[in-house]
Amino acid sequence: MSHTAHPTQALDELDPHHESHHHGHVILRVSTLVGVLVALLFLTFITVAAAQVEAWVAGAFNIHIPSLFNAFVALSIAVVKAVLVFMFFMQLKYDSPLNSIVMGFTFFAVGLFFFFTMIDLGNRDAIYPFKSGEIQRGGMGISVEGRVDTQKKPITVWARDNYMEQIRAQAAAGTLNPPLAPGETVEKRFEKEREKAHAKARGGHGHHAPTSSSANASRAPKAVGPALYAEQTPAKAQDHGGH
Structure with missing residues (x-):
């Protein structure tokens, strides 16, 4: 069984291992960068225009538009702009997919942190109202x-x-x-x-502090062994027991 011999490449003294042919950075064309920049500016204009249109519609037709709707529109446009920046300016489109996975997981972790933080801050007064302050x-x-x-x-x-x-x-x-x-x-x-x-x-x-553990604080027992479960005699009963 015969094998076709691969042609021997000429030795390049500046790149003897031919690494530049496989690991070089992508150089984007100026037209591509300008197009992405124009798209970002256009999306910024759309964000401002959407806010103005929302204010005009609310005043002209005397209707109340929820603030969550405004936030949803603005954040949706911001997500598209962020994706364009990641893909072209940060070159994740042309880089290793592993970098895109790391970037996505990082933003997911940050969002998860804010999610649980907002749940905590928004529901502190559900059981104890005095805990809802700063x-x-x-x-x-x-x-x-x-x-x-x-x-x-x-x-x-x-x-x-x-x-x-x-x-x-x-x-x-x-x-x-x-x-x-x-x-x-x-x-x-x-x-x-x-x-x-x-x-x-x-x-x-x-202000009398509880002697046992609660949902807010953990307190060590004052005794161990059988004495822990022994019935405690009130101090006042001992003081007035002989009278």
């Missing part, structure tokens, strides 16, 4: 939606001053219920109301 220490100052101007104070300080001002105004107008007791100041009334609010938020237990 998690930054001292608050965020001015809220993102601009509904509350805290005058650059921490939101906790602003809320305290605002509540005390309401108590002071109601006391001056005689509408405070119950009225201030003799010797009771606005600060003392605020502390009393704060204690009531905390006790209500904790299920009526006030």
Whole structure:
């Protein structure tokens, strides 16, 4: 059985292993790059035009267009623009498919992170309403939606001053219920109301920390072995047992 001999290529001193013939970068034509750029600019124009048309339709026909629809249109156009950038400017169309897989998985991971984060932030008040506020220490100052101007104070300080001002105004107008007791100041009334609010938020237990583990905190047992399950005698019963 005969084999046809492959012709021997001439030795290239600059590329002896002929690597440039298989691993070289793709050089796109200027016309292709200009076409992609024009497409990106056109899609940007479409995004702005769609927003203006939506505003005109809502005003002319007196209809309410959900904000999710506007976001869906804008994000859909943004996805098309991103795909064009990935394919031509980043040359994923001409590169190894593995790079496209890595890029897609990366964006999927980022989207998954935002998905679970938004679920957590949007449902914190489902069980405990007091957990739905800001998690930054001292608050965020001015809220993102601009509904509350805290005058650059921490939101906790602003809320305290605002509540005390309401108590002071109601006391001056005689509408405070119950009225201030003799010797009771606005600060003392605020502390009393704060204690009531905390006790209500904790299920009526006030500041007494639970001795067993809960869904919010894990606490180590004070004893091990059989003593862990032994019935504990209340301290007050021991103090008054001999009387």
